[in-house]
Amino acid sequence: MPELPEVETIRRQLEPEITGRRILEATVLDERWTRPEPPRDVERAITGRTIEAVERRGKYLLLRLEGDRTLAMHLRMTGNLVLQDGSGDPAYLRARLRLNGDRVLVFTDVRRFGHAVVLPDEELEEYFAARLGVEPLSDSLTAEELCRVAAGRRVPLKSFLLNQLGVAGIGNIYADEALHRAELHPLSPAGSMKPEDCERLRVGIVEALEAGLRSGGASIDDYRDARGEEGSMQDEFLVHTREGKPCPRCGAEIRRIVVGGRSTYFCPSCQRRLRRRPRRRARRRAAS
Numbered sequence: 636m637p638e639l640p641e642v643e644t645i646r647r648q649l650e651p652e653i654t655g656r657r658i659l660e661a662t663v664l665d666e667r668w669t670r671p672e673p674p675r676d677v678e679r680a681i682t683g684r685t686i687e688a689v690e691r692r693g694k695y696l697l698l699r700l701e702g703d704r705t706l707a708m709h710l711r712m713t714g715n716l717v718l719q720d721g722s723g724d725p726a727y728l729r730a731r732l733r734l735n736g737d738r739v740l741v742f743t744d745v746r747r748f749g750h751a752v753v754l755p756d757e758e759l760e761e762y763f764a765a766r767l768g769v770e771p772l773s774d775s776l777t778a779e780e781l782c783r784v785a786a787g788r789r790v791p792l793k794s795f796l797l798n799q800l801g802v803a804g805i806g807n808i809y810a811d812e813a814l815h816r817a818e819l820h821p822l823s824p825a826g827s828m829k830p831e832d833c834e835r836l837r838v839g840i841v842e843a844l845e846a847g848l849r850s851g852g853a854s855i856d857d858y859r860d861a862r863g864e865e866g867s868m869q870d871e872f873l874v875h876t877r878e879g880k881p882c883p884r885c886g887a888e889i890r891r892i893v894v895g896g897r898s899t900y901f902c903p904s905c906q907r908r909l910r911r912r913p914r915r916r917a918r919r920r921a922a923s
């Protein structure tokens with residue numbers, strides 16, 4: 636599933652190619668792509684508008700359009716967004732934007748979970764505030780902010796990272812990679828982090844995502860970049876999908892467990908399991 640580095644790779648490739656181009660024709664071939672909005676309404680809302688900027692929030696790719704409208708797209712499991720030069724339609728085509736200059740932006744999706752929504756710009760902030768937490772590659776991600784959103788949470792760190800409302804853009808791959816870099820066990824309760832753990836996790840998140848960006852994302856499934864090419868992050872994984880192989884830091888055997896229904900890879904030797912901090916009420920009773 637595409638995560639922040641994959642979506643940001645697509646964004647960086649599209650930005651110089653489609654900024655300033657006009658959407659001459661929009662065709663939605665799958666009504667699930669725009670549900671609950673009817674496809675015709677979405678086509679009408681974006682046709683004729685110029686793309687003013689290409690942005691990203693979490694795993695969402697945003698086409699900022701003239702007239703204060705934004706087309707927000709989410710790739711979900713198997714969505715791909717590829718820029719073509721006008722030749723034939725690819726397999727699993729769900730939507731097609733014909734741009735001036737003979738460029739065609741296509742959204743393909745084998746499993747059809749990807750979706751798109753058109754929003755007036757004044758509703759953008761509210762839309763994402765309800766869905767996404769702090770952007771990890773911005774100045775807003777600090778150890779203090781991580782500790783603040785994790786405070787009192789008993790969920791495992793792995794689940795905490797997957798929940799987009801705390802930190803945006805992290806999925807199964809980069810959660811595993813970030814926790815290994817931070818030397819933190821995925822089953823540690825999120826609220827058990829001390830300030831120094833939050834700082835380690837912050838660094839781990841940033842380093843894991845930047846490694847993903849450097850290698851153009853990970854193509855362990857259907858992910859392709861905006862040029863239709865694979866990324867190479869899967870060759871750089873420290874722990875993810877490396878069950879039974881040696882930990883690159885300490886040499887112990889990497890293990891796979893299931894956390895919240897998701898395969899989770901970690902090193903049982905050098906990723907420290909934090910203990911749950913005693914609850915305030917229990918501590919007060921002990922003191923009395």
Ligand SMILES: [Zn+2]
Nearest residue numbers: 882885902905
């Ligand atoms: Zn290790």
